[in-house]
Amino acid sequence: MKLTHRSSEKKVNGRNNNIDFSDPNIKIIALAGNPNTGKSTVFNSLTGLNQHTGNWAGKTVTHAKGSFYYRNQHYVLVDLPGTYSLLANSVEEQVARDFICFNQPHATIVVLDATCLERNLNLALQIMEITPHVIICINLLDEAQRKGYFIDLNSLNIQLGVPVVGTIAREGKGLEHLKDITYQVVNNLITPKPAKLIYSSDIERTLEKITPQLEKLLGERINARWVGLRLIDGDQSLLNAIYEHIDTFPELKKESEVLKHYGETKQSNILG
Amino acid sequence: MEKPSNQTSLAEILEITEATRSQNSNYIRDSIVESIYQHAEQITNIVVKQKELNKCPDRKLDDILTSPWLGYPxxxxxLGFIFWLTIIGxxxxxxIIAKFLFTIESQLTGLFMRFHAPHWLYGLLILGIYRCxxxxxxxxxxxxxIFFPCFTLLEDLGYLPRVAFNVDRLxxxxxxxxxxxxxxSMGFGCNAAGITACRIIESPRERLIAILTNNFVPCNGRFPTLISLAIIFMGGAVFKxxxxxxxxxxxxxxxxxxxxxxxxxxxxxxxxILRGIPSSFTMELPSYxxxxxxxxxxxxxxxxxxxxxxxxxxVAAPAGAMIWALANIHIGDTSIVTHIGQFLNPLGHAVGLDGFILLAFILGFPANEIVLPILIMCYLSSGTMLELKSLTAMRDLFVQHGWTWLTALNMMLFSLLHFxxxxxxxxxxxxxGSSKWTLLAFLMPTAIAFSVCFITTQIIRLLR
Structure with a gap:
C-alpha cells in the first residue's frame, strides 16, 4: 500500500506507537544514550522542527519522534529515554529495552559522551547484545579534547565491531557523516558484527545449553543468547514483555501459560 | 504442528536458569554487570589516550567534598553556617515586621472603635484572623x-547531588x-514533594520505606518553628x-x-515488614x-x-478565626479552648508539653506552618492580652504559661517527629494506594514523637 507522507506521519504519531514497519519507505532509527550526553542535541539537529512529543503507551515516560530525509529516504527517529543500562531497573530502561527488542528499529544510534566513555560504553555493549544494527555516535568530542582525552575512533570500531562516528552535535559537526553511516547500515552496505561479550564460565555453560533451545522457541526476531542471559539474571519484566508481544513468536504461543504464570508469581514476590 | 521430542520447553529452560542463579547464591546480577564493566574498561584502555593534564578542578573539588573523611564534617x-546566618539575620x-504589623493592628482597632463595630466582629477579624x-x-x-536563597544557592552550585552522594552509603x-x-533532601523543602519524588525509586519495597520515613526531616513549614524556638529558648537560656x-x-x-x-x-x-536487598543505581555528579x-x-x-x-x-486565616471562636465561646465558665487544653493536659504533661501545645499540633494538621501561630492564639486567649512586639515578647508569653527550655526542646522534637x-x-x-500504609505513616511517627519526648522529659526530670 502506498502511503502519502501525511498519512504515514499520522501512523508514526499514533497513540499506540504503532509505527508501520511494513512500509518499506520509512526507516525507523532508535536513538539511545546515557542522560547528559547531548542525545537531545543530536535528535534536534537531525530532525529539526519535524518532531512530536507524547508519552509511551501506558507509561509516564515522555517520548519524542521526529523525521528527516537523507538521500530520498524517509527516516523516523525515535528518541528513547536516557538510561545508564538496559537491565530494566526502571520504567525508562524498560521502555528503551522494549523498543529496541520488540519494535526492531532498522538501526539504533547510541550516543556516547566522549568525556566518560567507559561508563557510557556499558549501555552500548548491552544494546549490541540485543541487536547488531548499532551505530556508535561519540559526541562531545570537543569537550573531551579540552579535558585531554584522545579517542581512537578506528580502534573503537575494531574493538566493538560496529561503525563509530565522532560528532560535536552542538556545532553540527559529524552529523552528515552520521546520516551517511546510518544510510549504509539501513541499506545493508555495512553489516555491523558486534563483538561478543563473554561472561563467567557458569553463565556461559548455561547459555550454551539454553541458547539453541531458545532460538527454536523465539525464532529470528529476537537474540536468543541475550534472552537467555536475561533469564539467567531472573528478569521477569522481559518475560512479561514477551508475553505482551506473544503474537510475534508463533513457536512460543503454546507456552504462553508458562510465560504468564512465571511473570505473575515473580511479580507477587516483590513485596513479600 | 507436532512438537519435536528433542525440544526443551520454556518451563525446562526456566528451571535451568533458576538453577544457575541459585548456584551463584543470587549474585548473578553482580557477575553479569561486572563482566560488562570489565569489557567496557578494557576497550576504554585500548581506545582512549589521556594527556597528563592537571586533573580538572571539578574532580579535585569532588575528591574533597565527597571524601569519606572530610565529606560529612x-x-x-x-549546613551549620546557613542556619547560623539565618538565625543571626x-x-x-x-x-521590625512585628512592630509594623502591630502598629497597623492598633490603628485598625481604632477604626473599629470609631464605627462601633460589634465586639464579636472585631474579635473575629482583628484578634482572630489579623493577629494570627x-x-x-x-x-x-x-x-x-534568608534560608531559602542560601539553600537555592547550594542547589545551583551543584552541591546537593554531592550531599546525596555522601549520604547514599548510609x-x-x-x-x-x-x-x-x-x-x-527534597523532604527538607516539602514532605509532600519528597513523597511524590519517591517515584524515582523503582523497587516497591524501597519506595515504601522512603515514603514512610520521609516525614522525619523538617520541611519548610517546620523550619521556622524550629528556628524561632531555638532562637528564643535555646540561645537566650545561656550567655548572650x-x-x-x-x-x-x-x-x-x-x-x-x-x-x-x-x-x-x-x-x-x-x-x-519490608525485607529485601537494596538495588543498585548509577548517580551522576553534574559539574559545578x-x-x-x-x-x-x-x-x-x-x-x-x-x-x-x-x-x-x-490556612492560618480560617484557623485564626476558629481559634478565636473556640476561645470565646464558653461552656460553663471556661472557653472551649481551655476545656480541650485541660483535657489534653495530662497527656501533654507526660511528654514535657502541655495541653495547648498538643491542641496546636492537632489543629495544625492541615499545615505545619500554623502550629506556632495557633499556640500563640491559644495562649493569648486564655492569658493576659499582651502587646506582642518581638520574639522576646513571645518568650515572655510562653514563660508565663510555664515554659522552660525543656518545653521548647520537646516542642521542637515533637514538631520534628510527629505525624x-x-x-x-x-x-x-x-x-x-493503600489505607494500611497511610495509617502506618501516621502512627509510626506519632508513636516515635511521643516516646522520644517522654524519654527526654523523664530523663531530664530525673536529673533535676
Missing amino acids: LMLLL ANYPSQ LAWVISVMLPPMA FKKVGAHGKQALTM TSSTAIATAVVVGLILLGISITLFTSWLLSKT RKPQIGKILIRSLLDRTLFVLGRAIV PCGTALWTIRKET
Whole structure:
C-alpha cells in the first residue's frame, strides 16, 4: 500500500506507537544514550522542527519522534529515554529495552559522551547484545579534547565491531557523516558484527545449553543468547514483555501459560 | 504442528536458569554487570589516550567534598553556617515586621472603635484572623527569606547531588535505596514533594520505606518553628554572646537527629515488614556551575518564600478565626479552648508539653506552618492580652504559661517527629494506594514523637 507522507506521519504519531514497519519507505532509527550526553542535541539537529512529543503507551515516560530525509529516504527517529543500562531497573530502561527488542528499529544510534566513555560504553555493549544494527555516535568530542582525552575512533570500531562516528552535535559537526553511516547500515552496505561479550564460565555453560533451545522457541526476531542471559539474571519484566508481544513468536504461543504464570508469581514476590 | 521430542520447553529452560542463579547464591546480577564493566574498561584502555593534564578542578573539588573523611564534617559545617546566618539575620527584621504589623493592628482597632463595630466582629477579624496572620508573617518570613536563597544557592552550585552522594552509603547500609538520599533532601523543602519524588525509586519495597520515613526531616513549614524556638529558648537560656552559636547547634542537632531517625526506621522497616536487598543505581555528579545570583533570589523569594508564606496565610486565616471562636465561646465558665487544653493536659504533661501545645499540633494538621501561630492564639486567649512586639515578647508569653527550655526542646522534637501534615498524608495515600500504609505513616511517627519526648522529659526530670 502506498502511503502519502501525511498519512504515514499520522501512523508514526499514533497513540499506540504503532509505527508501520511494513512500509518499506520509512526507516525507523532508535536513538539511545546515557542522560547528559547531548542525545537531545543530536535528535534536534537531525530532525529539526519535524518532531512530536507524547508519552509511551501506558507509561509516564515522555517520548519524542521526529523525521528527516537523507538521500530520498524517509527516516523516523525515535528518541528513547536516557538510561545508564538496559537491565530494566526502571520504567525508562524498560521502555528503551522494549523498543529496541520488540519494535526492531532498522538501526539504533547510541550516543556516547566522549568525556566518560567507559561508563557510557556499558549501555552500548548491552544494546549490541540485543541487536547488531548499532551505530556508535561519540559526541562531545570537543569537550573531551579540552579535558585531554584522545579517542581512537578506528580502534573503537575494531574493538566493538560496529561503525563509530565522532560528532560535536552542538556545532553540527559529524552529523552528515552520521546520516551517511546510518544510510549504509539501513541499506545493508555495512553489516555491523558486534563483538561478543563473554561472561563467567557458569553463565556461559548455561547459555550454551539454553541458547539453541531458545532460538527454536523465539525464532529470528529476537537474540536468543541475550534472552537467555536475561533469564539467567531472573528478569521477569522481559518475560512479561514477551508475553505482551506473544503474537510475534508463533513457536512460543503454546507456552504462553508458562510465560504468564512465571511473570505473575515473580511479580507477587516483590513485596513479600 | 507436532512438537519435536528433542525440544526443551520454556518451563525446562526456566528451571535451568533458576538453577544457575541459585548456584551463584543470587549474585548473578553482580557477575553479569561486572563482566560488562570489565569489557567496557578494557576497550576504554585500548581506545582512549589521556594527556597528563592537571586533573580538572571539578574532580579535585569532588575528591574533597565527597571524601569519606572530610565529606560529612564539611557538610555539617556548611549546613551549620546557613542556619547560623539565618538565625543571626532573622531576629532583627522579624522585630521590625512585628512592630509594623502591630502598629497597623492598633490603628485598625481604632477604626473599629470609631464605627462601633460589634465586639464579636472585631474579635473575629482583628484578634482572630489579623493577629494570627501577623504572627505567621513576622515569625516565618525573615527566616525563610534568608534560608531559602542560601539553600537555592547550594542547589545551583551543584552541591546537593554531592550531599546525596555522601549520604547514599548510609542508606545502602540500612537496606534502603540510595536514591532515598535524594527524596529525603527534597523532604527538607516539602514532605509532600519528597513523597511524590519517591517515584524515582523503582523497587516497591524501597519506595515504601522512603515514603514512610520521609516525614522525619523538617520541611519548610517546620523550619521556622524550629528556628524561632531555638532562637528564643535555646540561645537566650545561656550567655548572650554564644546564644546564636547554641541556637545553630540545636537546629543542626535536630536535623541530624531527624536523619538518624530516618535511617533507624528505614533499617527497622527493611528488617521487619519490608525485607529485601537494596538495588543498585548509577548517580551522576553534574559539574559545578557558576550560580546565577539574580535568578536565585527571584526563584527562592517568589517560588519558595512567598509560596510557602501564601499557603500558610491561606490556612492560618480560617484557623485564626476558629481559634478565636473556640476561645470565646464558653461552656460553663471556661472557653472551649481551655476545656480541650485541660483535657489534653495530662497527656501533654507526660511528654514535657502541655495541653495547648498538643491542641496546636492537632489543629495544625492541615499545615505545619500554623502550629506556632495557633499556640500563640491559644495562649493569648486564655492569658493576659499582651502587646506582642518581638520574639522576646513571645518568650515572655510562653514563660508565663510555664515554659522552660525543656518545653521548647520537646516542642521542637515533637514538631520534628510527629505525624505528617494533611497534605503529606494525602500524598502518601495517593502514592501507595493503600489505607494500611497511610495509617502506618501516621502512627509510626506519632508513636516515635511521643516516646522520644517522654524519654527526654523523664530523663531530664530525673536529673533535676
